[in-house]
Amino acid sequence: MPPSTSRSIPKPTGLECRMAVLGTDVRLTPHRREVFEVLQGTNDHPTATDIFDRVKTRSPGISLATVYNCLDHLTSAGLIKQVHLERGQSRYCANLHEHxxxxxxxxxxxxxxxxxxxxxxxxxxxxxxxxxxxxxxxxxxxxxxxxxxx
Amino acid sequence: MPPSTSRSIPKPTGLECRMAVLGTDVRLTPHRREVFEVLQGTNDHPTATDIFDRVKTRSPGISLATVYNCLDHLTSAGLIKQVHLERGQSRYCANLHEHxxxxxxxxxxxxxxxxxxxxxxxxxxxxxxxxxxxxxxxxxxxxxxxxxxx
DNA sequence: TTTTAGAATTAGAATGATTCTAAAATATTG
DNA sequence: CAATATTTTAGAATCATTCTAATTCTAAAA
Missing domain, CATH: 3.30.1490.190 (Ferric-uptake regulator, C-terminal dimerisarion domain)
Structure with a gap:
């Protein structure tokens, strides 16, 4: 279920686009957009390394550090959520509906x-x-x- | 607030004692008892290393691996709970009241x-x-x- | 009691998850 | 276009947790 409440602020110049729901405004760079799209396209609450593996099929050069970086920016922009269920890896979720x-x-x-x-x-x-x-x-x-x- | 619902099963022979609320029965060895007592004596939701530091003042020889081991046994016995709030270390809690x-x-x-x-x-x-x-x-x-x- | 089997404990190594660093690439602003 | 700021990267570093194998301890059996 994709978010319906997101406010998008396209910038006329360049490929850029900014988005934020609450939190800080975030520049939607290509990598950030891909991480976000991978997460929006699933409901299985993947971990950072799961996301890294999936994004690599579209952007083979991306590094795990960038995935963490993107996840942190998207989280503080309020576009995605971190989920902590167990000891071990955090999971991520792009479902912004109350749940x-x-x-x-x-x-x-x-x-x-x-x-x-x-x-x-x-x-x-x-x-x-x-x-x-x-x-x-x-x-x-x-x-x-x-x-x-x- | 210490738990009031715990069922204790003292064994007449030896220093041993077993306790469980739900979950698996656990042997309350001296280390496990100390880890449990440290946790019962606080309400600040310490991490494994916090607990390690505090137990060391009473049992200087204890190892961090033993603290993790004790925490896992106490958790599966239902005497304590793991708390996951953020990325990073797990926290622990001996408050068994609903909260x-x-x-x-x-x-x-x-x-x-x-x-x-x-x-x-x-x-x-x-x-x-x-x-x-x-x-x-x-x-x-x-x-x-x-x-x-x- | 001794023996014995199983469980607990240990130090340290190993692994796994995340963060940091510094340089290179890219984008934005003046 | 030049200057400045941000993003990305690889790899190292750090932090959290788990594993391993040797040793010690405990409780039950003989």
Missing amino acids: VHFHCETCGKVIDAHPAAEFDPAKFWNLPKGTKITRMDIAIHGTCEACSSK | VHFHCETCGKVIDAHPAAEFDPAKFWNLPKGTKITRMDIAIHGTCEACSSK
């Missing part, structure tokens, strides 16, 4: 689950007075259909 | 927030049919009181 992550502890698959009802965290937990919420990461761990029916 | 983590993006502090109302994730998100939930990790990111009043 949570279901993580199968047996096969490792990560599935996006979208809202069924309005959800306000402040109703359910006593957050300290004066805290400002910017975002929320919800990970639900368990066993997926396929794994539990084995 | 979520508030993470200040400015100072890095992690604060436990306890329930104000009953919360059922299945009411709020469309999880795929047939998935079985075993646990849930909720991280709320933002700015803490101290940081936002600067």
Whole structure:
């Protein structure tokens, strides 16, 4: 599911284009665009090295450092999100719709689950007075259909 | 806040003792007990190396590998929890009461927030049919009181 | 008790993930 | 077009975690 809320600011001169949803404005260089497109074209929550391998098929010269660099810029621009489910590699996700992550502890698959009802965290937990919420990461761990029916 | 729900099974012979809440039963060896006690005595969500440094003041000979080993055993026994908030080191937490983590993006502090109302994730998100939930990790990111009043 | 098998612990090496560095390439601004 | 800033790169460095193999410890069996 591609984001529908992104605001794009094309620049008339050159090949450049800038995009940001929230966060910092980001220059969409060719590499950044490719990393972003690879991520938009999948829903399997790839790691940095997964993305590196996939982008290499289009831009064989790209380096892993550049992939990390692009992922960090896209993240601070709010175009993608980092996902932290387990010890080890971070995963990335270009689904900007409100959703949570279901993580199968047996096969490792990560599935996006979208809202069924309005959800306000402040109703359910006593957050300290004066805290400002910017975002929320919800990970639900368990066993997926396929794994539990084995 | 120390857990109140833990079930302890002291063994009459020897110095041994076993404990488990859910998960696998774990032998509470001296090192495991120390790692557990260090974690129970704090609410600052230390990393493995933080814990290593603190346990070293009581058991100078302990190795980092043993700390990781203890943390893994205590985690699979359900006595502690791993917390994944950011890229980088995992954090650990001995608070077994139902709670979520508030993470200040400015100072890095992690604060436990306890329930104000009953919360059922299945009411709020469309999880795929047939998935079985075993646990849930909720991280709320933002700015803490101290940081936002600067 | 001794024996024994299994589990825990260790130091250090190995691996894996990420970040850093400095130079080269590319883009933007004046 | 020249000057300046940003991006990209390869490779090194660092950090986090896991592995390995030898050793020590524990608990159960004899």
